[in-house]
Amino acid sequence: MVIKIFTDNEKALKKFFPEDAVFFSVSGLSKYNSDNDELTYLDIANFTDVDLKKNITKLKNCCKNWGIIDLKGKTEDPASFFFEGACDFLGASILKSSSFINAKRMKSVLSWRKTSENSCANIPPEKSGKNDSDSFIKNGIKLPPENSFPGWKKMQTGKNQVFYLLYCSLKGKFPLDERLQSKDHARIHKRFLSCLESNFLDGDGLLWMNTGRDCLFLIPPKVKCIESAVKACIGMIVSSPQIVIESLGISFPVNFIFALHYGDVNYNPPGKTGTVVSDAINFIFHLGTKKAEGGRLTVSGDIPDKTIPQQLYDCFVPAGEFEGREIRHSKKFSYANTWV
Numbered sequence: 513m514v515i516k517i518f519t520d521n522e523k524a525l526k527k528f529f530p531e532d533a534v535f536f537s538v539s540g541l542s543k544y545n546s547d548n549d550e551l552t553y554l555d556i557a558n559f560t561d562v563d564l565k566k567n568i569t570k571l572k573n574c575c576k577n578w579g580i581i582d583l584k585g586k587t588e589d590p591a592s593f594f595f596e597g598a599c600d601f602l603g604a605s606i607l608k609s610s611s612f613i614n615a616k617r618m619k620s621v622l623s624w625r626k627t628s629e630n631s632c633a634n635i636p637p638e639k640s641g642k643n644d645s646d647s648f649i650k651n652g653i654k655l656p657p658e659n660s661f662p663g664w665k666k667m668q669t670g671k672n673q674v675f676y677l678l679y680c681s682l683k684g685k686f687p688l689d690e691r692l693q694s695k696d697h698a699r700i701h702k703r704f705l706s707c708l709e710s711n712f713l714d715g716d717g718l719l720w721m722n723t724g725r726d727c728l729f730l731i732p733p734k735v736k737c738i739e740s741a742v743k744a745c746i747g748m749i750v751s752s753p754q755i756v757i758e759s760l761g762i763s764f765p766v767n768f769i770f771a772l773h774y775g776d777v778n779y780n781p782p783g784k785t786g787t788v789v790s791d792a793i794n795f796i797f798h799l800g801t802k803k804a805e806g807g808r809l810t811v812s813g814d815i816p817d818k819t820i821p822q823q824l825y826d827c828f829v830p831a832g833e834f835e836g837r838e839i840r841h842s843k844k845f846s847y848a849n850t851w852v
Contacts, residue, residue: 516546517581519555525581528602541567546575553602555581572597588710590754591747601751603758653774653816661732664718671779674733676819677792678717678741679771679800680708681726684764689725691764698724703760711748715740720782726769726800728793730777739821745770745809746824750845752807767806771799774815795835803834807845813838 515533519525522535536544538555546552552575556564571578579600580593587593590601656674667673682688682704689697701724709719712729715737721728731741748755748768756762775792795812804810811820811828814837820828831841 514550515553516550517553517555518544519553519557519581521555521557521583524583525555538567541570541574544574546577550575550577551600552578553581553600554578555583556586557582557584568593568596589747591751594750595747601754651813651815651817653814655733655735655816655818658734661734664716667779667781669780669784672776673779674774674776676731676733676738676741676815677773677775677777677796678712678729678731678745679726679769679773679796679804680704680729681769681800682760682766683769683806684766688766700760700762701725707748707755707759711744712741715744717741718782721785722782728796733774733816735818738819742772742809742820742824745772746827746842749807749809749842769800769804769806770809771796771804771812772809772815772819773799773812774819795837798835799839803831803839805841805844809842811840811842813840 515529516536517525517529517533518536518538518541520538526533526535538558541554544552552571554567554571556567559567577599579598579602580587580590581602582590583602583604585604587601587603590603593601661673682700684691688700692700705719705722705727708727708729709717712731715731716734717729717731717737719727720730729741731737745768749770752767753765756766760766773792773796775790775795777790777792780786799810799812810831827842828840829843831839833839
């Protein structure tokens with residue numbers, strides 16, 4: 513297996529890779545063509561946003577198996593590279609271990625690449641067609657006018673307003689509060705909330721309820737907001753092993769549970785929700801705790817037509833009914849190594 517690295521920081525990176533790794537200047541990327549048994553990395557430390565976009569395009573055109581090196585931690589959303597076709601991402605945590613890059617990891621990366629090409633496992637093909645998805649997405653529910661949501665700072669306490677309700681939690685083979693000491697569980701849950709808030713920032717998501725075990729975000733009833741939130745959920749699911757290990761600091765398999773519903777709630781600011789109860793709130797917590805599965809985004813049938821981005825229609829499959837509502841799951845992703 514040949515490892516090639518395009519970087520202008522060879523001295524800084526050399527200690528992290530095997531001795532037979534080959535280093536090139538970033539400027540040589542435009543003339544490079546890789547073989548299928550090569551793994552090529554691009555160091556983005558000195559890139560502007562424009563440089564990054566340009567060089568990622570070059571990398572995609574000349575390499576089948578490629579990864580990103582981001583030792584300065586510039587990237588806020590590593591999953592975006594996997595959407596582009598990357599098979600590995602080496603973040604700032606690599607600096608903590610000089611033996612992080614080894615033959616075993618390289619083998620796992622290439623194995624993941626192979627399995628990810630057929631990553632939607634255990635899904636009967638006849639149940640994942642576009643027409644089937646269309647019939648679920650288009651149910652006649654319309655979003656309110658854009659100006660109906662004034663922004664979080666202007667939301668009136670006690671006002672009834674429609675929102676997307678996004679339930680989020682972590683799931684392992686055993687409940688985390690049983691496997692971890694209370695202080696460790698609290699620390700991991702805090703990191704989880706921070707990770708969610710960062711990923712839902714572009715969708716203007718508001719962390720509204722936090723039980724200490726799971727949480728509920730409100731997403732404004734706008735197309736751009738919910739599209740961003742849905743893509744963020746899928747992105748976190750795809751890259752969950754990396755996020756769990758590097759961002760949450762968990763050393764055993766854990767996966768994300770996401771559940772999405774839409775409905776009317778009586779708004780109170782976070783921390784002052786008290787015992788706010790509504791049909792929508794009751795249902796989303798039931799959906800998240802009783803029906804949703806680890807490694808999936810579970811979607812209620814009672815959502816507006818434009819909720820799911822069209823390019824993701826085929827990622828969802830029927831999951832029966834729950835409490836009188838039709839349900840969809842995102843397809844299950846498989847990984848080269850065992851994961852929840």
